[in-house]
Amino acid sequence: MGGNVFDEQPTNRIFQNVDALDPDRTPSKDEFVERDDEMQQIVSILRFIEMGGASNFLVTGPSGVGKTMAVKIILRDLENYLDGNVQSVYLTDLENELQTLRTLTSQLSLNYRGTDLNEYYDRLAAKLIREDLKLVLVLDELEKLFLAQGGKSHGNSFLKKLLEARKRVVNADADGTLLVIGISNNARLGEYMNTKVKSRFGHETVHFSKYNALELRKILEQRSEKAFRPGALDDGVLAKIAAVVAQNGGDAREAIQVLRKAGELALDDGAATVTNGTHVDRARQLIEADKIVDTVRSLSMHSHVVVYAVLSLLEEGKTPVTTGDVYSEYRDVHAQMSVEGKDPISQRRVRDLIAELDMLGVIQATVLSNGKYGRTRRIKVNLEESTIEELQTFVEEEYGI
Numbered sequence: 001m002g003g004n005v006f007d008e009q010p011t012n013r014i015f016q017n018v019d020a021l022d023p024d025r026t027p028s029k030d031e032f033v034e035r036d037d038e039m040q041q042i043v044s045i046l047r048f049i050e051m052g053g054a055s056n057f058l059v060t061g062p063s064g065v066g067k068t069m070a071v072k073i074i075l076r077d078l079e080n081y082l083d084g085n086v087q088s089v090y091l092t093d094l095e096n097e098l099q100t101l102r103t104l105t106s107q108l109s110l111n112y113r114g115t116d117l118n119e120y121y122d123r124l125a126a127k128l129i130r131e132d133l134k135l136v137l138v139l140d141e142l143e144k145l146f147l148a149q150g151g152k153s154h155g156n157s158f159l160k161k162l163l164e165a166r167k168r169v170v171n172a173d174a175d176g177t178l179l180v181i182g183i184s185n186n187a188r189l190g191e192y193m194n195t196k197v198k199s200r201f202g203h204e205t206v207h208f209s210k211y212n213a214l215e216l217r218k219i220l221e222q223r224s225e226k227a228f229r230p231g232a233l234d235d236g237v238l239a240k241i242a243a244v245v246a247q248n249g250g251d252a253r254e255a256i257q258v259l260r261k262a263g264e265l266a267l268d269d270g271a272a273t274v275t276n277g278t279h280v281d282r283a284r285q286l287i288e289a290d291k292i293v294d295t296v297r298s299l300s301m302h303s304h305v306v307v308y309a310v311l312s313l314l315e316e317g318k319t320p321v322t323t324g325d326v327y328s329e330y331r332d333v334h335a336q337m338s339v340e341g342k343d344p345i346s347q348r349r350v351r352d353l354i355a356e357l358d359m360l361g362v363i364q365a366t367v368l369s370n371g372k373y374g375r376t377r378r379i380k381v382n383l384e385e386s387t388i389e390e391l392q393t394f395v396e397e398e399y400g401i
C-alpha cells in the first residue's frame, strides 16, 4: 500500500471535538443541565459538613440519569470551597468488604493490606481524628455489595462498621468526620438493608428520575455545540434521538452514544451532514445491539445457555422454534458444558427465562397456544448477524462449549 493510510480517510466535515461526547468525562457545570433541583438537594445536605454534621445519604434513580456526574461535580466544588479540609474518595466496582477496604486504604495511604477487617476501620478512624480530616466516601453501584458473594452479602456489615468508625471520629471531639454517599440504580436497595443500617443511612435519599425528551434534547444541544462543526447536524437530528431515547428509558448516556455513533457513520460516509434517515437510524440499531450484548452478559448461566440454544436452533433453520424445542436444545448444550455443580433447570424454569428474555428485548416470544403444561411460544430473534456471533462466542468461551 503506497502513501499514508490516513490520507485515504474521508475528510472530516463532521466533528470539531469528539471528546465532548465521551461518556466517561466529567462534564463542566455548564454542560451539566436540567438537574438544578437534585443538585440543590445534595448541596443542602452537604453544606452541613462545614459545621461538622452532614448526614449520610443515598442517591437513587435509573441508569444514565446523571447521579454519578452530579455527585462528582458537587464534590469537586466542595473540595475547592473547603480548600484542603475535605477529601472525597470515589469507589465503584465493589466486590466485597475486604476488596473495598483495600481500595479505600490505598487511596488514603493507610499502609495496611492484611486480612483483619477491624484493623482497616481502626486505621481509618485514627487518621480522620489525627488529621482533622473530613472524608466524603462515595460508593457507586452500592447494590453490588448487597448481592450475595459466595453466599454472603457484605453491604450491611460494611456500612455498619463505617457507621461505628464515624461515631468514634465524631466522639473524639476532633474536626474530622466521615460521610458516606451511596449511589444506586436499584430501587429496592432499602429492602436489602437491615433495620439498623437503614435507620442511620437510608432515611435521606435524593432521587433522580429518567429524562424526558425535552431534557434529553437540551443535554444533546449542549454537547453537540462543542462536539460538531457548525451546520454538521441536519435539522431534527437531536429531536429524533431525544424522542426515541426518552421512550426507551430516558438514559442520557445512551442518547450521547447514539449521537456520537451517528456522527461516526456520517464521517465514514464522507457526508457533509448527519441525517436522520441514514445515520441516526443505523446508529440506534448499533447501540441497541451493544445494549443487548451487555444485557445478556449480565444474566445468569442458565439464561446464557437458553440464548445459545435459541440461536443454535435458528441457525439450523428450524421453524418454528417453540419453547419445547428450546428446552431439549438447552439440555443438550448443558450436557456439553464444562461447569461442575450446576445441574440443568426444569422446563418450567426455562419457560420463565424465555419470558424474561422476551421482556428484556433479547428475543421475541409470541404465544402459540395455552397448553396443559403452560404456554407454548414461538421464538424469533431480531438481531444483526454480528450481534448473534458475538453472543455465541461469548457463551462458548465462558462455558467451554
Ligand SMILES: Nc1ncnc2c1ncn2[C@@H]1O[C@H](COP(=O)(O)OP(=O)(O)OP(=O)(O)O)[C@@H](O)[C@H]1O
Pocket: 022, 023, 024, 025, 026, 027, 031, 032, 033, 034, 035, 061, 062, 063, 064, 065, 066, 067, 068, 069, 070, 184, 185, 219, 252, 253, 256
Ligand atoms: N444533565 C446532564 N447534562 C449533561 N450530561 C449528562 C446529564 N446527565 C447525564 N449526563 C451524561 O450521561 C452519562 C451518564 O451519566 P451518569 O454516569 O451520571 O449516570 P448515572 O445516573 O450515574 O447512571 P449509571 O448508574 O448508569 O452510572 C454521562 O456521560 C453524563 O455526563
